Amino acid sequence: MNARGSGVAQGLPFVGLSYVSMLFWSMLFVLCFLGLGRDLWTPDEPREAEISREMLLAPSVVPSLNGRDFIEKPPLYYWTVAGVFAVLKPSAAAARGVSAGASFLTLVLVFLWGQREFSTRVGLIAAFGLATSLQFAVSSHWIVIDPLLMLFTTVALWVGSELVRGRSSIPRFVTFYGALALAMWTKGLIGPLLVACGLATYAALRRSLTPLWSLRPFTGTAVMVLVAASIAVLIYVDSDAAQVREWLWVNHVQRFIDPGRTAHDQPFYYYLAALPIAVFPWWAPFVALFRPSTWRGEPSPHLDAKVVLGAICLGMLLLLGASATKRELYLLPMLPPLSVLLAAQAEAWWARRPQGELRGAAWWFQVTCVVLFATVPTILVLAHLQRTSLQPVDRTAAVFLTLVAALTAAVVVLAWRGRGTKALGALGACVVAAVVGLLVVDTRLLAPVKDMTPFVARVGEQLPHGSPVYATGDIDETLDGIVPFVTGRVVVSMTASDIDKIRPRYVLVQDKKGGRTAPQPGAAYALLEDRHFGPGRYMALWRRRPTDVSQRR
Known part of the structure; x- marks a missing residue:
């Protein structure tokens, strides 16, 4: 083992050994791909x-939903998932695999980024911390665009942080703007803008335009304008000018400035609470970022590396906070640089500890956070299910909570006896168990609340062959997605007058206020089956009474 590997092994046991490194990465791989097989959950998925799936059936530039153009985002993500569908056939697990794969590659990038800026140990801590943070653990197992966007912005941010500090080269420029182009093709202008705001904030903190000039901004702006123009032209050729306006104006400008255009309008301070939740349970290093001593007294280049990481996170947070549309999911591109920064803080804290000494307030605060992370979600789910009587308590949950209790006891005993390295290992095992609990135990418990697939499948079985699903009530994107994906049938939205006129044999009703405002098709129909999905969504299938002799559909 070389000297560097030996130093790592002393601080974090066995990391320098190849077989343990393989075990470490295998564990992260399993965490990313664990629990992909559940059915589609509301919302988004x-x-x-x-x-x-529709992109697979009819490849195009303009995505479609329920047979109609749906151009909120560019097509790269949908092309990627459609490609996976072509190999593995359409399924929730195959679609979720794109998010899992992008997330795992992001962990590799975070390790390499932390290793280059600080040390191998920081890189390992950063990858582990990101993999076990709440928002990443959830989003990496969700069918959404953002994990793929996170992968491309992480590449751009890492290479961009090199460029703004004078480490210029042709391959870096090509990689930087190539990653920005892919980010734009994934989710539009927001990807390049997040990266630009992060790097511009670093230049502002340095009170110099030199870092920005090193990015060749005029050339870069021209490249980004060309990429945006190419997307707009291809949308126009594939559809029409109205879809170009929908993509460029409605889903960029209006979603940013007009809360009335989005269902996710939040106050400007929204992310002050969302960000700590996103990085939970790693609150000890997060709190340490707000100490003035964190940003002074450390020799270069580590101080400069921390400043550029902090500036990137601050700039991205300011842009996200300025937007009218806010969701905790949108923090995902910010988490990789933040995880490297938190890892640097954690490593510096460990380096200052006396050998085996883990009895300070910061240590016990972090232990408490991990224990809460491992227990509170499952306890809340169990309490909710018991209150609503949706299903009996699962024994798996009791076994899981017992395991967490045993690991917590091991952490406390080992730390109290001064066996710091083993206590850290037990703490790591506890947080891994917490993520497994989220992905296996809690998802199993919540499936009856979140999974609409069994109900929709039964609806499809009831309808005549070739018939669409006639639906009324609160028809939304979730219904337009789940029905075609599960049944292969098109959703036809109807009003009460349409039902009276056409008299379809079956009518599907959806209400997003828990059934309190669900419309009834009329006296000619009888309720066949209904179901509540969580506190809001309610669905019911109505069948025309046999005595009704009007036109059958």
Whole structure:
């Protein structure tokens, strides 16, 4: 083992050994790909999966949902999922695999980024911390665009952080703007803008335009304008000018400035609470970022590396906060640089500890956070299910909570006896168990609340062959996605007058207020089956009474 590997092994046991490194990465790989087999959950997943399925059936530039153009985002993500569908056939697991794969590659990039800026140990801590943070653990197992966007912005941010500090080269320029182009083709202008705001904030903190000039901004702007123009032209050729306006104006400008255009309008301070939740349970290094001593007294280049990481996170957070549309999911591109910064803080804290000494307030605060992360979600789910009587308590949950209790006891005993390295290992095992609990135990418990697939499949079985699903009530993107994906049938939205006129044999009703405002098709129909999905969504299938002799559809 070389000297560097030996130093790593002393600080974090066995990391320098190849077989343990393989075990470490195998563990992260399993965490990313664990639990992909569940069916589509509301919201987001039915829409994204069905758009990708329709992209497979009819490849195009303009995505479609339920047979109609749906151009909120560019097509790269849908092309990617459709390609996976072509190999593995359409399924929730195949679609979720794109998010899992992009997330795992992001972990590799985060390790390499932390290793280059600080040390191998920081890179390993960063990858592990990101993999076990709440928002990443959830989003890496969700059928959404953002994990793929995160992969491309992480590449751009890492290479961009090199460029703004004078480490210029042709391959870096090509990689930087190539990653930005892929980010734009994934989710539009927001990807390049997040990266630009992060790097511009670093230049502002340095009170110099020199870092920005090193990016060749005029050339870069021309490249980005060309990429955006190419997307617009291809949308126009594939559809019409109205779809270009929908993509460029409605889904960029209006979603940014007009809360009335989005269902996710939040106050400007929204991310002050969302960000700590996103990085949970790693609150000890997160809190340390706000100490003035964190940003002074450390010799270069580590101080400069921390400043560029902090500036990137601050700039991205400011842009996200300025937008009228806010969701905790949108923090995902910010988490990789933040995880490297948190890892540097954690490594510096460990280096200052006396050998085996883990009895300070910061240590016990972090242990408490991990224990809460491992227990609170499952306890809340169990309490909710018991209150609503949706299903009996699962024994798996009891076994899981017992395991967490045993690991917590091991952490406390080992730390109290001064066996710091083993206590850290037990803490790591506890947080891994927490993620497994989220992905296996909690998802199993919540499936009756979140999974619409069994109900929709029964609806498809009831309808005559070739018939669409006639639906009324609160028809949304989730319904337009889940019905075609599960049944292969088109959703036809109807009003009460349409039902009276056409008299379809079956009518599907959806209400997003828990059934309190669900319309009834009329006296000619009888309720066949209904179902609540969580506190809001309600679905019911109505069948025309046999005595009704009007036109059959």
